[in-house]
Amino acid sequence: MTNTHTSRPGEKTNVQKAALAVGAVFLLVGVLGFIPGITAPYEELGFAGHESGALLLGLFQVSILHNLVHLLFGIAGIAMARTISGARSYLLYGGIIYLVLWIYGLLIDMDSAANFVPLNDADNWLHLFLGIGMIALALALTRNKDRDRSHTAH
Template sequence: MTTATGTTRTPVQVAALVVGAVFLLVGVLGFIPGVTQGDIGAAGHSRALLFGVFAVSVLHNCVHLLFGVAGVLASRARGGSRLFLMAGGFVYLLLWVYGSVIHDGGPLPVNAADNWLHFALGAGMVLLAVAATAGERSRGRYPGPEQRGR
């Protein structure tokens, strides 16, 4: 993929851009009546369901929007893209643990569908970071530890 400045994005940058764009889309969709059913609350015990399945609130949607902006901005650099995917993946794995323990209550509304989605997102983001970076390293495009003097 080529950017407006004529530079080519690496696979890890494309992955961060796509993940960021999806988070932005989901964050916006969370505010649209019809796509989100029920009364949306600011945080906590919101009764709103995105696509009739995933528990959301204003805070939850804002978190998706922030992750989206972070992904799009991170996609400008290889290292930032990898960091976004790895750190974001670990954050979503922590959300999976949080949702599995809390069940109901707390600042972010979660349900079983959210928990499994958070697990899949977390694992998927970490795997994307590892796979895209490994692919770049095998083609000699991403410096490994041995090439950085570590």
């Protein structure tokens, strides 16, 4: 059985591959948010705030700020996937950030200035699933590492 926590030079562990994949998806989503047709009505894409009427894939409310956040989050995932600890941290803390965003989206009035990103119901539910999924990946793909440490400590 292969240990997923040690890797040969140039070989990525599963947690690194997961962080890389998640980062790449966020990068792609950030780019897609700036493409007319995939984001529509594109002429309603605002910089920030709930007034931005553009929807990515016809579902997710986006703005220039929202797209930039996706791009930065994607770049962070790709960069942090270089190390096992960075990949785990990206998935774990990124997942926590998305759960906080989910709660924030549930609590704010969607038509208020507090909805500055902006978020809609589809974004909120996506944030819940992203948060749970990212945390699950971080924990599941590094659980043997913690067990290995406890065995070597005895």
